[in-house]
Amino acid sequence: MENKKPDAFIMNKLSVVAVLGAICCMPLKVMADQCGWPQQDALASVVRVTSDDGSHASGVVIGINRVLTAAHAIDEHYRSYVLIDDRRALATLTLIDRSRDLAILQVETGKIEPIALGATDLNSSAKVWAVGFPRAESKTTSSGSFKVRAAVDGALHTTAPIDSGQSGGGLISCEQGKHVLAGMLRGFAAYVNGDSYVKIKNHSVSVATADIRSFITEVNSLQN
The missing domain is CATH 2.40.10.10 (Trypsin-like serine proteases)
Incomplete structure (x- = not known):
C-alpha cells in the first residue's frame, strides 16, 4: 500500500548546492556521547x-x-x-x-x-539513526550523521537514508550515554527536475526538537 502523501522535502538546485556547501565547510566537533545501535526500548517508541x-x-x-x-x-x-x-x-x-x-x-x-526529547543541539557529525516504516513495510533503522541545521527553517539535515512512509518517524541520537529523540523525520531531500523530482541519496530532513518542544507547549x- 503506497503512501498518497509526499515524503519528499523539495529543494531547488540552488538550495541543494547551498546545503551541500554548508555540509562540506562545517568544522568537525568531537562527539562527547557514545551509544551503540538503538535497542528495543528506544525503537519501540x-x-x-x-x-x-x-x-x-x-x-x-x-x-x-x-x-x-x-x-x-x-x-x-x-x-x-x-x-x-x-x-x-x-x-x-x-x-x-x-x-x-x-x-x-x-x-x-x-x-x-515514551522516548525522551534531546536537551542539547546535535554536534557536527554526531551519529544519528532514522527509524520508521518505509512503504508500509517492517520497521527499519538506518544510520547516518548530522550535517547541518538549516538557517531558514531550522530543519535538521542528516545522511541517514529514509524512504516514503517514514515521515513522522524518529531521528534518534545519543545524549549522555542514552538514546533520545533528536528530531522527527520529515522526508528525504529532493530537487525538482522538470515535472518530476529527483531524490538525493543519503539525505534526509527532520524537524528539530526545539520546534517539537514549542509545539508540545x-x-x-x-x-x-
Missing part, C-alpha cells in the same frame, strides 16, 4: 500510523497516550489509526501545525515507554 484514505506514515510516542507524527501524513477528513502491540487503535487529532509539519495524536499507547496549553 516508533509506531505505524495509517488512515482511512489508505495512506501510511510513522509516528513517535513522546508521552503517555500521545503520538507525534508529520502533519502532511494527516488529513482531517479521514480517521487516523496507530498500531499499538499489533492492534489498530483509533486516534484523535489533538493539534496540527502544517507550517512546521507537526501533529499530535491522542491514542491509547499501552505499555510503550502549545498542545499542553490547549489541554490545561
